[in-house]
Structures are given as C-alpha cells and as structure tokens.
Amino acid sequence: xxxxxxxxxxxxxxxxxxxxxxxxxxxxxxxxxxxxxxxxxxxxxxxxxxxxxxxxxxxxxxxxxxxxxxxxxxxxxxxxxxxxxxxxxxxxxxxxxxxxxxxxxxxxxxxxxxxxxxxxxxxxxxxxxxxxxxxxxxxxxxxxxxxxxxxxxxxxxxxxxxxxxxxxxxxxxxxxxxxxxxxxxxxxxxxxxxxxxxxxxxxxxxxxxxxxxxxxx
Numbered sequence: 001x002x003x004x005x006x007x008x009x010x011x012x013x014x015x016x017x018x019x020x021x022x023x024x025x026x027x028x029x030x031x032x033x034x035x036x037x038x039x040x041x042x043x044x045x046x047x048x049x050x051x052x053x054x055x056x057x058x059x060x061x062x063x064x065x066x067x068x069x070x071x072x073x074x075x076x077x078x079x080x081x082x083x084x085x086x087x088x089x090x091x092x093x094x095x096x097x098x099x100x101x102x103x104x105x106x107x108x109x110x111x112x113x114x115x116x117x118x119x120x121x122x123x124x125x126x127x128x129x130x131x132x133x134x135x136x137x138x139x140x141x142x143x144x145x146x147x148x149x150x151x152x153x154x155x156x157x158x159x160x161x162x163x164x165x166x167x168x169x170x171x172x173x174x175x176x177x178x179x180x181x182x183x184x185x186x187x188x189x190x191x192x193x194x195x196x197x198x199x200x201x202x203x204x205x206x207x208x209x210x211x212x213x214x215x216x217x
Contacts, residue, residue, distance in 0.1 A: 033165030042083025061091025065125020149199035
C-alpha cells in the first residue's frame with residue numbers, strides 16, 4: 001500500500017472499545033479550520049467527541065458494550081500531535097445484547113456522487129430488543145440511530161478550540177479513478193475533504209466477522 005499523503009487540516013478520530021471479550025473500532029475524520037492542534041486541545045476534544053459518540057451513536061448499544069478510548073491524530077502533517085481520552089463509556093440499554101459479530105450500519109451522507117464505497121460506521125453491541133425479526137431491525141431502532149447520527153454531526157460541528165478553530169465532521173477521499181493498466185485505484189496528490197450532511201441506517205441485520213479483532217487479554 002502506498003503511503004497516504006497529509007490531509008489538509010485533517011484529524012483522524014479513532015474509536016476503540018470492547019464487547020463480549022472482543023475488540024471493535026470505528027474511524028472518522030474531522031477537519032479543523034485554523035492553527036496547529038495542541039496535545040491539550042486534542043485531549044479535550046477527544047473527551048467531548050467520546051461523550052457525544054456514546055450519547056448519540058451508541059443509542060441502541062447495551063451496557064456491556066464499552067467505548068474505551070478516543071484518539072485524535074493531526075494528519076495535516078506526518079508529525080502532527082495526538083490526543084486521547086480513556087474514559088470508559090458504556091451503551092445505555094440495560095437489556096440482552098446480540099452476538100458479538102452483529103452490528104447496525106450507520107451510513108454518513110455526503111454531497112458528492114460517485115461509484116464505490118461510501119462512509120459508514122459499524123455499531124456493535126446492539127440490544128436484541130432492537131430487531132423486528134431475525135433479518136431486520138425495527139423501524140424505531142433505525143430511526144433512533146439515524147437521528148442519533150444527525151445529532152452527532154451537529155454536536156461535533158459545534159466543537160472548537162483555541163488551536164484548531166471550529167471542527168467539521170466528515171471524511172477524506174484519498175483515491176480517484178482506476179489506472180487502466182494496473183486496475184489499481186489512483187492516489188490523490190491532495191486528499192479531498194467531504195463533510196457529512198445526513199445519515200441513513202440499513203434495515204438489514206449485518207455481521208462483521210472480519211472485524212471481530214483479537215480477544216481482550
């Protein structure tokens with residue numbers, strides 16, 4: 001894999017947690033508006049983003065699903081600062097959770113149209129009470145997560161710090177098109193930032209067997 005170029009004013013946000021003895025992770029991005037992020041500000045922002053992730057994105061997750069760390073890495077350069085929040089946060093639903101490989105898929109909408117994969121997050125530790133049957137989620141469950149995703153966008157976009165200015169939640173596109181000879185994706189010279197403008201939730205009960213991770217020690 002080629003080395004990825006710096007992302008203009010970019011911060012990689014890494015969410016890590018555990019559920020039923022297995023690790024889970026999600027990665028998002030925010031773009032800051034000015035300055036050079038300090039470690040202190042990144043630590044503070046990580047705590048705020050983690051709190052909002054638990055409240056809004058983990059809305060259907062059970063209490064045995066843990067968000068254990070949120071790490072922010074400045075990817076504007078290859079030597080940017082990093083901050084972390086290690087607060088242990090759990091899902092709000094005090095009911096039985098579904099098997100470890102089961103997840104809800106939260107899709108993040110962007111303005112640009114293109115073929116191929118679009119940004120999404122795989123949410124672990126979903127309560128068994130959230131399904132309509134053995135194949136699909138209930139309408140109420142989908143609506144709750146979609147609304148939570150919108151609230152998360154609003155909450156993150158309201159965050160700022162002295163060293164970053166205002167934040168904007170979104171994703172970076174690192175590739176464009178396919179090389180006609182090698183059939184490999186073409187790396188952009190400068191990654192393209194795309195802000196999130198909406199959400200959607202897949203009605204199908206999904207699995208992520210390849211994302212189970214190693215057992216927690």
